[in-house]
Amino acid sequence: MLAVLSVLIIALHNLTDGVTSTGLLWSVLHRQALVMVGKVPVVVSYPLIPWIAVMSAGFCFGQLLVMDSETRQKWLLRLGLDLLPPSSSYDYQHLRRPAALVEANHRRIHRAFILADASKYPPSLDFLLMTLGPGSCSWPGFYRVNPAKSSPLVVIGRVPLFYFTGHLFLAHLLTIPFALVRYGRAAFLWNPPNTQGATDPYPPAYGYPLWIVYIVWVLVVGLMYPLCLWFGKLKQRSQSRWLAYM
Numbered sequence: 001m002l003a004v005l006s007v008l009i010i011a012l013h014n015l016t017d018g019v020t021s022t023g024l025l026w027s028v029l030h031r032q033a034l035v036m037v038g039k040v041p042v043v044v045s046y047p048l049i050p051w052i053a054v055m056s057a058g059f060c061f062g063q064l065l066v067m068d069s070e071t072r073q074k075w076l077l078r079l080g081l082d083l084l085p086p087s088s089s090y091d092y093q094h095l096r097r098p099a100a101l102v103e104a105n106h107r108r109i110h111r112a113f114i115l116a117d118a119s120k121y122p123p124s125l126d127f128l129l130m131t132l133g134p135g136s137c138s139w140p141g142f143y144r145v146n147p148a149k150s151s152p153l154v155v156i157g158r159v160p161l162f163y164f165t166g167h168l169f170l171a172h173l174l175t176i177p178f179a180l181v182r183y184g185r186a187a188f189l190w191n192p193p194n195t196q197g198a199t200d201p202y203p204p205a206y207g208y209p210l211w212i213v214y215i216v217w218v219l220v221v222g223l224m225y226p227l228c229l230w231f232g233k234l235k236q237r238s239q240s241r242w243l244a245y246m
Contacts, residue, residue, distance in 0.1 A: 083133030
């Protein structure tokens with residue numbers, strides 16, 4: 001029942017994209033937005049739907065991992081291939097051009113560009129398929145290797161929620177020295193980007209070149225590795241049940 005419900009939410013949640021409610025509840029559930037709670041601006045970056053369904057589907061996915069090796073490999077590869085997204089998913093109606101504007105011999109290219117423009121916040125059906133599908137296909141390959149316990153894939157993979165929440169705080173913390181070096185100030189970072197009338201507004205064209213983004217990415221992963229290693233050992237020593245979810 002949990003698996004069926006999870007799949008239904010993942011497959012059908014984009015049918016609600018047309019709902020234009022600006023309330024806090026709908027933003028928390030399915031719409032990335034900046035909403036005002038009284039006079040306090042609240043940024044909703046990660047709506048719960050369909051991520052909750054993805055997590056519950058992952059819980060059900062565990063049943064595949066306890067199968068015998070041959071059956072497991074077959075189902076993982078088969079499931080991954082079945083999940084590869086079609087180029088005509090319904091959740092891109094807002095991106096499609098009128099059929100009269102798309103020549104018949106260009107439709108495949110047009111659909112390919114639409115597929116590449118998948119929505120992540122909240123994740124569209126195609127975004128989930130184009131990530132979960134290849135992920136499942138890669139599992140049989142990982143079963144053929146025996147990584148060391150100190151491998152980043154093992155260390156970080158054992159504490160995924162800890163890494164996810166931790167890297168968000170770390171990345172935001174790093175924006176302060178970067179802003180001080182590039183702009184000479186950092187107080188604007190405490191304002192939502194689209195807040196009107198801020199005393200210290202964001203600099204024009206705020207941001208960094210792509211090569212700096214990659215450097216920060218490597219830096220964040222490198223700094224999180226020893227933290228994940230420490231937390232993983234803490235989980236092994238602790239009897240606390242809530243740590244198991246981190």
